[in-house]
Amino acid sequence: MSQLPSHRPTPKNQFSFSRLKSFDQCPFKYRLRYLKGLKEAFRSIESYLGNTVHDVLEWMYEERRNGASPDETAIVERFDEGWREDWPEDLAIVRIDDGPDTYFRVGREMLKIFVSDVFDKDRSETLALEERYSTPLSDRIVFTGFADRVGRTTKGKLFVIDYKTSKRAGDSTEFSEGLQAPLYAACALEKYKEDSALAGYHYLRLGISNWHQVDQARARQLLERFKNLAEAALDTTEFPAKPGILCAWCGFNHICTFAEVPEAFSGGRKLAQENMGEFSTP
Numbered sequence: 009m010s011q012l013p014s015h016r017p018t019p020k021n022q023f024s025f026s027r028l029k030s031f032d033q034c035p036f037k038y039r040l041r042y043l044k045g046l047k048e049a050f051r052s053i054e055s056y057l058g059n060t061v062h063d064v065l066e067w068m069y070e071e072r073r074n075g076a077s078p079d080e081t082a083i084v085e086r087f088d089e090g091w092r093e094d095w096p097e098d099l100a101i102v103r104i105d106d107g108p109d110t111y112f113r114v115g116r117e118m119l120k121i122f123v124s125d126v127f128d129k130d131r132s133e134t135l136a137l138e139e140r141y142s143t144p145l146s147d148r149i150v151f152t153g154f155a156d157r158v159g160r161t162t163k164g165k166l167f168v169i170d171y172k173t174s175k176r177a178g179d180s181t182e183f184s185e186g187l188q189a190p191l192y193a194a195c196a197l198e199k200y201k202e203d204s205a206l207a208g209y210h211y212l213r214l215g216i217s218n219w220h221q222v223d224q225a226r227a228r229q230l231l232e233r234f235k236n237l238a239e240a241a242l243d244t245t246e247f248p249a250k251p252g253i254l255c256a257w258c259g260f261n262h263i264c265t266f267a268e269v270p271e272a273f274s275g276g277r278k279l280a281q282e283n284m285g286e287f288s289t290p
């Protein structure tokens with residue numbers, strides 16, 4: 009039996025986009041994380057980079073909302089402070105040939121591009137940052153999530169945007185661009201009493217944004233689709249492992265006998281083994 013630290017299992021009826029995505033990617037991991045409440049043994053530097061950049065973006069737009077106008081120097085300094093002050097012990101560099109400086113430079117560069125290409129020209133209004141949604145979809149399912157930024161364009165159109173630090177842009181499939189931001193837009197329509205909104209993704213490494221239109225009919229479809237997927241996850245009794253490249257970033261890969269972790273991407277598993285010793289399969 010595993011000796012992994014645990015936190016409380018996620019309440020049975022609360023479904024975030026991440027929870028559903030985890031079920032889609034590997035039901036065995038989903039079971040460990042969401043049903044058994046086990047804590048992953050490491051977090052990847054990619055996720056740390058994403059969180060640090062998101063914190064800076066939130067600060068930038070909050071400052072602007074308060075009447076300040078942070079410039080590139082102040083924004084990069086804020087990133088530097090966040091990167092150095094909050095270095096978790098369980099942080100893993102999965103790609104063993106990389107060092108932390110690689111990711112530090114990527115973070116600075118992403119923000120510089122965002123400042124010059126977007127932030128300095130952005131005249132939209134910010135209505136909310138990290139806005140939490142909790143929408144009952146049935147007596148068994150509640151959709152929960154946080155939208156990075158909700159605002160209005162200069163023409164008054166409601167929008168919801170999600171910032172991505174991934175290397176590649178998504179496509180329109182359900183667990184890429186098809187569901188997450190559009191679902192937040194569906195919730196925003198309800199909250200702000202609007203008939204339509206834009207749901208967007210901004211890819212910080214690539215400097216591009218993709219937008220989707222969400223009206224009331226589309227919102228109902230999206231929420232119904234999410235409910236059906238969540239009910240399928242709730243009702244299943246089978247949790248097969250789906251090993252693949254993402255095993256390298258899975259914080260259970262040192263205890264999972266199905267894991268497929270190439271040596272070049274073994275930084276997380278090695279750190280977990282060093283910190284926690286050997287464990288049997290849960």
Ligand code: SF4
Nearest residue numbers: 034037255258264267
């Ligand atoms: S290591 Fe791979 S197969 Fe095992 S739980 Fe994680 S993602 Fe699933």
